[in-house]
Amino acid sequence: MTDTLLETPLAALHRELGGRMVPFAGYAMPVQYTPGIMAEHVHCRTAAALFDVSHMGQAELVGEGAAAALEKLTPADVQGLKPGRQRYGLLLNETGGIIDDFMVANLGDRLFLVVNASRKHIDLPLIESVLPAGVTLRAMPDRALIALQGPGAVAAIAGLFPGIDALSFMGVWQGDGLVVSRSGYTGEDGVEISVPAEAAEALAKRLLALPGVMPAGLGARDSLRLEAGLCLYGNDIDETTSPVEANLVWSMGKRRRMAWDFPGAARIRDELDNGAKRLRVGIRPEGRQPARQHTEVHAGGAAVGEITSGGFGPSVNGPVAMGYVARGQAADGTPLELMVRGKALAANVAPLPFHPHRYAR
Amino acid sequence: MLKFSKDHEWVRVEGGIATVGITDHAQNALGDVVFVDLPEPGRVVSVGEACSVVESVKAASDVYAPVAGRVVESNAALVDNPATINQDPAGEGWFFKIELDGALPDDLMDADAYARFVESL
Numbered sequence: 001m002t003d004t005l006l007e008t009p010l011a012a013l014h015r016e017l018g019g020r021m022v023p024f025a026g027y028a029m030p031v032q033y034t035p036g037i038m039a040e041h042v043h044c045r046t047a048a049a050l051f052d053v054s055h056m057g058q059a060e061l062v063g064e065g066a067a068a069a070l071e072k073l074t075p076a077d078v079q080g081l082k083p084g085r086q087r088y089g090l091l092l093n094e095t096g097g098i099i100d101d102f103m104v105a106n107l108g109d110r111l112f113l114v115v116n117a118s119r120k121h122i123d124l125p126l127i128e129s130v131l132p133a134g135v136t137l138r139a140m141p142d143r144a145l146i147a148l149q150g151p152g153a154v155a156a157i158a159g160l161f162p163g164i165d166a167l168s169f170m171g172v173w174q175g176d177g178l179v180v181s182r183s184g185y186t187g188e189d190g191v192e193i194s195v196p197a198e199a200a201e202a203l204a205k206r207l208l209a210l211p212g213v214m215p216a217g218l219g220a221r222d223s224l225r226l227e228a229g230l231c232l233y234g235n236d237i238d239e240t241t242s243p244v245e246a247n248l249v250w251s252m253g254k255r256r257r258m259a260w261d262f263p264g265a266a267r268i269r270d271e272l273d274n275g276a277k278r279l280r281v282g283i284r285p286e287g288r289q290p291a292r293q294h295t296e297v298h299a300g301g302a303a304v305g306e307i308t309s310g311g312f313g314p315s316v317n318g319p320v321a322m323g324y325v326a327r328g329q330a331a332d333g334t335p336l337e338l339m340v341r342g343k344a345l346a347a348n349v350a351p352l353p354f355h356p357h358r359y360a361r
Numbered sequence: 362m363l364k365f366s367k368d369h370e371w372v373r374v375e376g377g378i379a380t381v382g383i384t385d386h387a388q389n390a391l392g393d394v395v396f397v398d399l400p401e402p403g404r405v406v407s408v409g410e411a412c413s414v415v416e417s418v419k420a421a422s423d424v425y426a427p428v429a430g431r432v433v434e435s436n437a438a439l440v441d442n443p444a445t446i447n448q449d450p451a452g453e454g455w456f457f458k459i460e461l462d463g464a465l466p467d468d469l470m471d472a473d474a475y476a477r478f479v480e481s482l
Contacts, residue, residue: 037418038393219392219419288396288443290416312395312418319396341414 096264
């Protein structure tokens with residue numbers, strides 16, 4: 001297995017930094033460095049953490065009608081996205097299930113896409129298949145992606161690249177071969193930096209040399225995004241879950257919800273009118289024991305759903321989870337039982353995020 | 362007498378009582394421990410029986426009884442301070458004590474053999 005794993009352009013740096021490498025979506029990725037998940041998580045919430053997310057898929061969509069072409073697959077408003085802005089969207093199948101979630105940025109002369117590592121082999125051919133003549137998709141395996149996240153992240157990087165600190169949340173900056181968006185997957189302020197592969201290690205080292213910046217692995221990335229209530233593809237959303245069930249209706253454009261001109265519109269419209277059968281909710285187990293993915297959720301003794309992501313939230317200082325429950329059990333405060341190792345663990349439906357977002361406005 | 366299991370538990374036997382914990386290698390592999398579920402005193406366990414759960418930020422793991430017998434005490438201090446398992450796995454981070462029933466299993470290792478076992482992983 002190990003010898004078939006792909007490496008990112010930062011592989012040598014991870015080893016140098018003491019990263020503990022694990023397989024993830026076909027790549028050898030650092031799950032943590034020497035300080036450990038807890039310390040890396042807390043450091044991201046209080047200072048700045050650097051994550052290698054180069055396993056994610058990057059691509060450019062170029063040509064007249066690129067935005068309209070992408071809208072054939074997503075209910076996001078891509079055509080209305082202004083130059084220098086980025087937006088979150090969902091690729092949907094014909095039954096309204098989520099093929100992937102992605103970021104799209106308008107770079108003026110082209111669209112820039114970031115998709116999940118585990119789905120890029122599905123997304124890119126799919127996008128290619130709907131393109132009209134004159135619009136082309138270019139995968140960019142020759143670029144790395146580095147996330148710098150935390151309350152100190154933007155001040156730190158702005159010391160190297162003045163102007164980044166002027167971005168608002170989801171704003172995009174280009175310069176020195178970089179594409180920098182003020183966004184992330186931790187709930188904190190910060191940036192994601194697309195950089196040519198050959199320049200990635202030098203950039204990462206420059207960022208790590210800035211005051212307050214420490215490397216963090218996928219373990220902290222997962223606990224941070226879970227506390228922030230953000231979905232992980234394959235856990236919390238997949239080809240069976242709809243945007244309504246997943247509580248991601250906000251990612252659908254208003255114009256799109258007037259025209260209903262996207263895959264799965266019939267199901268989504270029905271769920272918006274009549275209510276979805278199940279909904280993604282936050283779940284707080286009582287006590288200290290985490291409830292993990294695939295834990296069965298009961299209410300009043302009957303099975304009503306399943307945990308899709310669960311663990312320990314270092315900033316919450318307690319167990320946190322997300323999952324799907326029947327619509328009747330989805331209100332905040334609804335008591336639930338989580339079936340952990342044959343025992344019923346008391347829990348409650350809780351508002352998301354578990355830790356408040358602190359994005360730049 | 363200090364012995365080690367292939368499941369990365371240590372066993373210290375004194376006067377017919379085996380104190381059990383997880384090794385430094387195990388705590389390091391687990392990462393930050395956030396929760397531990399310990400066996401009730403009085404429970405009779407057989408060799409290899411899952412009788413305790415230790416959870417880190419990332420994952421849950423079973424802890425197995427490396428010897429057969431009756432649980433006589435669990436380390437209640439771990440419930441409020443599970444991080445003790447990371448800080449002092451071979452000392453204050455002990456899990457439970459078992460009153461031995463019969464001989465120790467043959468496949469328990471001494472410190473040198475366990476070090477070689479870990480090296481081979």
